[in-house]
Amino acid sequence: MKTATKINQGKTYAMDALAFDLKRLTKSDRTGSRQTQADRARMAQAMAQDLKNSGFRLPSAKSLKPKHIERLVRDWQKQGISTGVLKNRMSTLRWWAKSINKASVVHRTNDAYGIERRSTSDVNKGQRLNLDKVAKLPCARMQLAVRMAAAFGLRIEEALKFQPRLADKGDKIALKPSWTKGGRYREIPVLTDRHRALLNEVRDTVGDASLIPDEKTYIEHRKAFEYQTLKAGMTNLHGLRHNYAQWRYKALTGLRCPKDGGEATKRLSAADKQADRDARLTIAEELGHSRLDVTKAYLG
Numbered sequence: 074m075k076t077a078t079k080i081n082q083g084k085t086y087a088m089d090a091l092a093f094d095l096k097r098l099t100k101s102d103r104t105g106s107r108q109t110q111a112d113r114a115r116m117a118q119a120m121a122q123d124l125k126n127s128g129f130r131l132p133s134a135k136s137l138k139p140k141h142i143e144r145l146v147r148d149w150q151k152q153g154i155s156t157g158v159l160k161n162r163m164s165t166l167r168w169w170a171k172s173i174n175k176a177s178v179v180h181r182t183n184d185a186y187g188i189e190r191r192s193t194s195d196v197n198k199g200q201r202l203n204l205d206k207v208a209k210l211p212c213a214r215m216q217l218a219v220r221m222a223a224a225f226g227l228r229i230e231e232a233l234k235f236q237p238r239l240a241d242k243g244d245k246i247a248l249k250p251s252w253t254k255g256g257r258y259r260e261i262p263v264l265t266d267r268h269r270a271l272l273n274e275v276r277d278t279v280g281d282a283s284l285i286p287d288e289k290t291y292i293e294h295r296k297a298f299e300y301q302t303l304k305a306g307m308t309n310l311h312g313l314r315h316n317y318a319q320w321r322y323k324a325l326t327g328l329r330c331p332k333d334g335g336e337a338t339k340r341l342s343a344a345d346k347q348a349d350r351d352a353r354l355t356i357a358e359e360l361g362h363s364r365l366d367v368t369k370a371y372l373g
Contacts, residue, residue, distance in 0.1 A: 090133060094133045098173075195373065200315065201223075214278065214294075245263055317360075318368065319333045332371070337373075
């Protein structure tokens with residue numbers, strides 16, 4: 074059996090054949106952002122350990138079978154793992170299966186494993202930008218990152234890694250795959266004078282760099298950013314993406330979305346239903362999602 078020695082906080086232990094093989098697979102796959110790659114590698118190693126703890130000794134990653142997946146899911150559910158985390162782990166399992174040309178060993182839907190769908194609550198999670206709270210952040214880069222997230226519906230990672238020299242195309246911004254979740258290149262239109270002024274301010278502040286200070290790594294600055302935003306009373310930055318989606322929906326359709334007090338889709342006229350669908354497709358792309366149904370969480 075292949076083994077490798079791993080050192081962790083002064084302790085040494087053997088990495089078994091499966092963990093060694095999964096490490097090789099994750100290192101060879103550069104799709105997605107660095108954070109996505111790191112998360113994938115971490116989850117794959119945790120799965121190898123979980124299988125080992127359950128008594129399975131897989132000689133390689135190619136040995137994955139349906140019984141292994143079913144055991145992993147059953148054990149995770151017993152541990153009370155949240156639905157969101159379960160879905161992330163299932164994505165990594167599907168990546169693993171696809172990487173070894175055995176995609177069929179994992180069911181195509183999570184329903185088959187009894188993983189419930191996330192609730193699409195009627196509660197509006199949209200949050201408007203609070204400039205008083207933004208002003209409490211200790212540096213211009215942090216303040217601009219929050220404002221960029223609000224103005225363009227960016228994830229925080231995307232906002233922090235944003236480089237105007239590479240992304241600002243005049244009438245749109247173009248996000249590099251290495252900045253985005255899932256490594257999806259995407260474009261977002263620059264629609265207002267306020268957007269243009271913000272991009273100019275970012276460029277004036279960072280020049281050819283990003284919103285991460287030169288002396289810090291992304292991880293270091295992300296941790297400092299999260300601490301400072303919480304300290305400033307910002308507890309739901311993802312709500313800025315919800316607000317962007319709802320603003321875009323109204324701009325595209327002339328209507329308020331259901332989450333913002335508008336009519337349910339089923340009550341719309343035929344013409345408005347078509348406008349609703351077209352708007353959702355546009356918004357899904359701008360937010361970096363590949364599925365239309367994801368917009369229900371933002372728009373209702």
